[in-house]
Amino acid sequence: MTMLTLKNYVGGEWFAATGGLETALSAITGEPVAQLGSQGVDFAAAVKYARTVGGPALRKMTFHERAAMLKALATAIIARKEELYALSAHTGATRIDGWIDIEGGSGTLSAYAARGKKELPDGVLLLDGPVEPLSKGGTFVGQHVFTSLQGVAVHINAFNFPVWGMLEKLAPTLLAGVPAIVKPASATAYVTEACFRIMLESGALPPGAVQLVTGSAGDLLDHLRTQDVVSFTGSAATAQKLQSHPVIARESVRFVAERDSLNATVLGPDAAPGTPEFDLFVKEVVREMTVKAGQKCTAIRRTFVPAAHMDAVQEAIVARLAKVKVGDPGVEGVTMGALVSERQVKDVRKAISELAQEARIVFGDPEKAPEGAPAKGFFMSPVLLRCDEPWKATVVHEREAFGPVSTLMPYQDLADAVKLCERGQGSLVMSLFTCDPAVATEVIVGAAAWHGRVLIVDRDCAKESTGHGSPLPGLVHGGPGRAGGGEELGGIRSVHHYMQRTALQGSPRMLSAIGQRWMPGAPVKDGVHPFRKTFGELALGDEVITAERTISLEDIEKFAHFTGDTFYAHMDEEAAKANPFFGGRVAHGYLILSFAAGLFVDPAPGPVLANFGLDELRFVKPAKPGDSIKVRLVAKQKKARNKEYGEVRWDALVTNQNGETVATYELLTMNAM
Secondary structure, three states: OOOEEOOEEEOOEEEOOOOOOEEEEOOOOOOEEEEEOOOOOOHHHHHHHHHHHHHHHHHHOOHHHHHHHHHHHHHHHHHOHHHHHHHHHHHOOOHHHHHHHHHHHHHHHHHHHHHHHHHOOOOOOEEEEEEEEOOOOOOOEEEEEEEEOOOOEEEEOOOOOOOHHHHHHHHHHHHHOOOEEEEOOHHHHHHHHHHHHHHHHOOOOOOOOEEEOOOOOOOHHHHOOOOOEEEEEOOHHHHHHHHOOHHHHHHOOEEEEEOOOOOEEEEOOOOOOOOHHHHHHHHHHHHHHHHHHHOOOOOOOEEEEEHHHHHHHHHHHHHHHOOOOEOOOOOOOOOEOOOOOHHHHHHHHHHHHHHOOOOEEEEOOOOOOOOOOOOOOOOOOOEEEEOOOOOOOOHHHOOOOOOOEEEEEEEOOHHHHHHHHHOOOOEEEEEEEOOOHHHHHHHHHHHHHHEEEEEEEOOOOOOOOOOOOOOOOOOOOOOOHHHOOOOOOOOHHHHHOOEEEEEEEEOHHHHHHHHOOOOOOOOOEEOOOHHHOOOOOOOOOEEEEOOOEEOOHHHHHHHHHHHOOOOHHHHOHHHHHHOOOOOOOOOOHHHHHHHHHHHHOOOOOOOEEEEEEEEEEEEOOOOOOOOEEEEEEEEEEEEEOOOOEEEEEEEEEEEEOOOOEEEEEEEEEEEEO
């Protein structure tokens, strides 16, 4: 292929480096693929552009508009994915490896787009939790809120996932309304730059939302301030260097790290040879060793099995590894590609030599090129080591070989397995293969605190399991200790990393207006029945107070026989009297709800299209025969779904003839625009 010259996208323009270019080589042929650099980039101006142009543009957009932007980006990438696959092959990736990176990245954008539309309001401010009462009279209350940080997010990414690594950071960042400057790793930056161009050409991004630096980060960190965020993926050594940067320390810049991780997998004591879990375990270990040629932060580095099954596990893993074909991903039958660079090959070989001081190689030759692989590429055989005395070893619990390498080790009992996992000092993920819930419970209680994610595989979930090494948008991707202590994913949790949580205090009227959610004590307006108003006409605080309805003993008995709910509290006076909660026969809770609906529903066709549920239902005080109930219904919150209808959340309060609360709940309706 023709060698590419990568550019930087800063200040709304493409900028070619003025010198100091690096060369990225094809992992398959060893030939130059791209030149790149950042010499001449004005990083102070780039940061200023993000703050003054990108930030304001994003913050003007609602969460729903940002979610639509993410969806548009995902769609654009999928439409041109073959361009990215062609470049991805030069990183040493097979088609499956590329699928994880390219379509996995696009899928992450889509997942956050869906969550943003479903879980976030169509506004720019996010409420956090319920109202906090602060006074006896209810005129002074508190409410936590999240607002967008007014800075820039600097994303420093690793080489192994040039597309997904960029997009999994951008998804929560942009959804939060914060602009980003992306710094990809040099070795695979040509794939990142191509994806970046696709996003720009989609027209979905407002000016300044995202910038790209293909070369060195230069003095970028020198220009950060307290509203900024640095999100880093890479080695622990580099993370420590960045985190100790004087500006980051002085300005309290938020720092999110996803670092080295000696991830472990454990074969449960019940998963003996011949069980489905044993076979699943062997298959997963080999898959994690060979996908992306083992160049994954989530790959299995330490493989723990019951001492009695060591030989059987080794034999099974070696048999599967022998079937792995290493070579050019474009050649039919190849199942594992190359390492990303010559430097990476050297680093992995060095790590293996250190591991071999405490373990012996039982499969693979790290110094010998795999048979049939191109001579000039950066290829290596998978390497399995065996350490029979893991408690006497140190390096296997501290040194990561970032390639197709794993070390097999025995444990004596579950307590021993848990402690051995702990020696990794924190990881992104561990996995457990067992069919015994008691085994799983013991391991989770003992080990979960050391891992960001724990995968439990048994015969029931194996078919649909996404596997040990697959981070998912809705789950935490990060881990304690050695893994960096960060959370790059985790649904809306990760969006919060780019927002400020603030406690507001004030009157219900004021906080209701700010948060666009009515709260008790805020003004209400009683006039036209709110069910006669369209979504657009309906205002928060619109209220209806119904007439009363008396509940008779006949009503209770008729409801009981009609529904089949003849629970003694409704039908047996003596038994109900003996119940400390009732003191006599009471109405069904669902009879109260049914009568309440009959009191407030406007029966004629109108803007209310459907009732689709209740939230937060509580029965506070029993209603007895002869009691009268009425309902106060207040429009609490509105959320547009599309151009035709929106969701309305109503605060429902059911009281008796004495003004005592009988039931509370939130009613959900769909209302026409």
